Amino acid sequence: MTIFNRNDKPADATAKPPANDIVQPQKPAERPQATAQPLSPPAKTGASMPSVISKALKITGQLESTEDIQIDGEIDGDVRGVGVKIGNNAKVKGTVYGDEVELAGTIDGKIEAKKVILNGTARMSGDVVHQDIKIESGAFIDGHLKPEFGKTASKPASVSTLKPVTSVAPAPEKSIEARH
Amino acid sequence: MFALSRRSDTRTAPARGIELPPSYLRSSLSIRGVLEAECELTIGGKVVGRIAALTLIIAPGGHVEGDIIARDVVIGGYLKGRVFAPTVTVEETAHVDGRIFHHTISVARGAHFDGRMPWRPVSYFETLDQLPETQP
Numbered sequence: 001m002t003i004f005n006r007n008d009k010p011a012d013a014t015a016k017p018p019a020n021d022i023v024q025p026q027k028p029a030e031r032p033q034a035t036a037q038p039l040s041p042p043a044k045t046g047a048s049m050p051s052v053i054s055k056a057l058k059i060t061g062q063l064e065s066t067e068d069i070q071i072d073g074e075i076d077g078d079v080r081g082v083g084v085k086i087g088n089n090a091k092v093k094g095t096v097y098g099d100e101v102e103l104a105g106t107i108d109g110k111i112e113a114k115k116v117i118l119n120g121t122a123r124m125s126g127d128v129v130h131q132d133i134k135i136e137s138g139a140f141i142d143g144h145l146k147p148e149f150g151k152t153a154s155k156p157a158s159v160s161t162l163k164p165v166t167s168v169a170p171a172p173e174k175s176i177e178a179r180h
Numbered sequence: 181m182f183a184l185s186r187r188s189d190t191r192t193a194p195a196r197g198i199e200l201p202p203s204y205l206r207s208s209l210s211i212r213g214v215l216e217a218e219c220e221l222t223i224g225g226k227v228v229g230r231i232a233a234l235t236l237i238i239a240p241g242g243h244v245e246g247d248i249i250a251r252d253v254v255i256g257g258y259l260k261g262r263v264f265a266p267t268v269t270v271e272e273t274a275h276v277d278g279r280i281f282h283h284t285i286s287v288a289r290g291a292h293f294d295g296r297m298p299w300r301p302v303s304y305f306e307t308l309d310q311l312p313e314t315q316p
Contacts (some may be wrong), residue, residue: 051209054219056200061213061229067206077213 055089071105084113088121103139114149207241223257230311236265240273247311253280264312266305 050068053059057073068083074091084098090105101113103122116130120138128141131149135141202220205211210226217233224239229246236250242257249264256271259278266283270276272290280297283305287293 049204049206051206051225052201052204054201054203054217056219057203057215057217057221059211059213059215061211061215063209063211065206065209065225067208069209072201073203081209 050083050085053090055087110143112149238274240271249308249311251305262311264305264308266302 050070051065053069053071053073053075055072058075059073060076062077063069063075063079063081065081067081068085069079069081070085070087071079071090071092072087076093078094078097079092080097082098083100083102084096085102086092086096086105086107088104091108092106093108095110095112096103096107098113100115100117101111102117102119103111103124104119105121106123106125108125110126110129111124112129114130115132116128116134118124118128118133118135118139118141120136122136122139122141124139124141124143126143127146128143129146129149131147133145133147200219202222203217204222205225205227207224209224210228212228214229215221215227215231215233217231217236219233220235220237221231221233222237222239223231223242223244226243227246228244231244231246231248231250233248233250235252235254236248237254238244238257238259240256244258245260247262247264248259251265252267252269253263253265254269254271255263255274255276257273258275260276261278263278263280263282265281268280268282268285270280270285270287270291270293272288274288275292276295278295280295281300281304282297283300283302285297287297
């Protein structure tokens with residue numbers, strides 16, 4: 001009996017604990033890997049994929065992107081992007097800068113963009129500075145439409161953050177003027 | 181604000197995770213401010229500020245400076261700040277400078293970690309309503 005017991009115990013001891021050790025680390029490790037793996041491929045391939053701010057995300061602060069942004073959540077602050085799409089139930093409180101801004105949700109603030117699209121569900125409280133605008137039936141606008149994008153002095157400031165090249169050009173001029 | 185009401189979360193978390201679409205902040209996006217997400221949040225860009233999320237993933241290349249409260253945190257990028265999460269995974273590509281308050285943690289070989297990893301009971305995270313003051 002003692003021999004069997006001795007044989008059984010080491011056998012169990014060698015078989016089970018390693019199995020547990022292997023299984024336990026794998027289970028917690030699989031979850032992050034499973035979540036991380038689908039994320040890395042779009043990061044490599046998807047240069048055209050926009051950043052997504054889903055409806056469950058609320059941001060208080062400033063956003064800046066050199067690519068497209070899809071906003072379905074709530075933002076309290078300024079947004080700077082190239083293509084900015086603001087979804088149906090999204091809310092933005094602040095100024096939205098971009099090359100192309102498509103609004104289907106709510107903005108309480110300002111839009112400064114080359115091309116502006118206000119969908120039927122859009123609710124815009126504030127001024128729209130644009131070069132090219134499309135307004136669908138049903139859109140609510142409480143503010144001024146100003147076709148002045150790129151004309152006034154304040155515009156290059158907003159563009160300069162998107163395209164550093166333009167900011168480089170006026171900067172030396174100012175410094176030269178200041179020197180003279 | 182940062183209350184994660186874990187009693188309800190732990191019961192309904194899988195359902196809520198499916199219901200609420202995840203957020204993905206790409207490498208081109210930088211944010212300065214406070215992020216509050218009741219969903220999975222992936223950061224591939226730069227974030228400076230506080231973050232509260234259900235699941236937070238800092239993708240490789242991601243850069244976060246600030247404090248984090250979440251239920252699950254996966255760090256594959258750069259993090260400077262504090263983490264308060266019951267479950268934390270530090271991947272091999274991670275660069276962490278700060279403290280990770282955790283209940284369960286795994287750190288991959290190759291990860292750059294400079295700081296401390298204080299263990300806390302689960303009850304600590306359940307009662308975590310706001311960012312606590314910690315000793316430096």
